[in-house]
Amino acid sequence: MRRREYSEEFRRDAVKQVVENGYGIMETAERLGMHHDSLRNWIKKYKSPEAELETKKSEDASAEIKRLQKELKRVTEERDILKKAAAYFASNPN
Template sequence: MARRVYSEEFRVEAVKQVTKNGYSITDTAERLGVHPDSLRSWVKRLESPEAIEKHKVIDEKQAEIKRLQKELKRVTEERDILKKAAVYFASHTD
C-alpha cells in the first residue's frame, strides 16, 4: 500500500480542528481519513514553540496582504471615479 502525502495546509487545518476546535484526535483522524498516529505527530510537531512562531509570522503576513488588497481595491475605485469625473468636466467646459 502506497503512503499518502498530505499537503502542509491540510496538516495545519487538521491540527487546528484538534487544538482550536477541541475535537479529539481519533474522531478528527477518522473524519479526515488519516491515521490517528499521523495526526498525533502533526499536532506535536505543529504545536512546538518554533512552529507556533512560524505560523504567527505567516498569519501576520496574510493579514497584511488582505489589508493591502482592500486598500488597492478602494484606491482603484477612487481612481476610476476621478477618471469619469475628469471626462465629464472636460466635455462640459465651454
C-alpha cells in the first residue's frame, strides 16, 4: 500500500472528530480511509501543550485576519463615499 500524505487541516479535522465530537478512533479512521495508528499518533501529537499553544495562535491569527478584512471593507466603502462627495462638490461649486 502506498503511503499517503495528509494536509495539516485534514489531520486537525480528523483529530477534532475524535477529541471533540466523541467518535471512536477505529470508526473515524475507517470512515476517512486511513490506518487507525496514524490517527492515534495525530491525537497524541495535537494534544500536547505545544500543539495546543500553536492551535491557539493559529486561531488568534485567523480571528485577527477576519477583523482586519472587515475593517478594510468598511474603510474602502468610506473612501468611495468620500470620493463621490468630492466629485460632486467639485462639479457643483454652489
